[in-house]
Amino acid sequence: MKAVTSPLREITLQRQSRQAIIGSQAELLTDIYRDDTNIVVWQRRIAEELIQAANYIVETMPRLQTSRTVTPENAHAAVSDVLGASHLMEPLCNDIARLVDMFCCLFDLKRSGLRLITLDRAMCPRFHVDRVPCRLVTTYQGEATQWLPHHLVDRSKLGAGNQGKSAECYDVLKEAAExxxxxxxxxxxxxxxxWQGNENAGLVHRSPQLECNSRCLLLTLDFAN
Structure with a gap:
């Protein structure tokens, strides 16, 4: 006799399984809508002009912290207002505006919460999950976000589960893994x-520890009301 899986058990099994989708094409970002996925990574080769702009920012704007609500139509102007309308900054402003447009189009949003920040230390050094539907992250300069495969995470060690210990004193991995x-x-x-249906399955991630005198330039995009 064929075993019958109850709807509740099927949902539970689905929540226990999450995969990462990684590739070199921007089109794969639409795979974030897959129920069995909690991270999608578009691996792109960053242009030299973006590297030059990012290097200039971390050197001349070491305390840059800007958070704005933008639309695809005004994102370029908003970023230019912060970074300055110069030939050096133009490629970066264009790239950020493009990502805002892609993010809003993908999730049918009229606006997005944009944060552009220069860091000289880990912003969120502990492994954690975000209480958001979905967040776009990209690092233009420096060490980028670290994350853990869903099936290797011991979620009891997240948040209050670490019993007040520092980030270096507990491990949320079920087994040794990179x-x-x-x-x-x-x-x-x-x-x-x-994200609807993703309760207890949000991607576990953290900011990396930065070496002395090093900085990173981070962009995040979020849903905005």
């Missing part, structure tokens, strides 16, 4: 806890 890390220029969609 920590995955994005590369500079990668565009990643990180599915969070507020």
């Amino acid at each position: 920590i995955n890390q994005l590369s500079r220029g990668d565009v990643a969609l990180l599915k969070g806890e507020l």
Whole structure:
């Protein structure tokens, strides 16, 4: 006799299984809608002009922190207002505006929450999940986001489960495994806890520790009301 799986058990099994989808084509970002996926990474080769602009920012704007709500139509102007309308900054402004347009189109949003920040230390050094539907992250300069495969995570060690210990004193991995890390220029969609049907399956990730005197330039995009 064929075994019958109850709808509740089937949903539970689906939540226990999450995969990463990684590739070199921007089109694969649409795979974030797959129920069995909690991270999609578009591995792109970052242009030299973007590297030059990012290097200039981390050297001349070491305390850059800007958070704005933007639309695809005004994103370029908003970023130019922060970075300055110069020949050096134009490629970066264009790239950020393009990502805003892609993000809003993908999720049928009229606007997005944009954060562009220069860091000299890990912003979120502990492994955690985001209480958002989905977040886009990309690092233009420096060490990029680290993340863990869903099936290797012990979620009881997240948040309050670490019992007040520092990030270096507990391990959320069920077994010895390498920590995955994005590369500079990668565009990643990180599915969070507020994505419908993704409860207890949000991607577990953290900011990397930065070496002394090193900085990174990070862009994040979020859903905006």
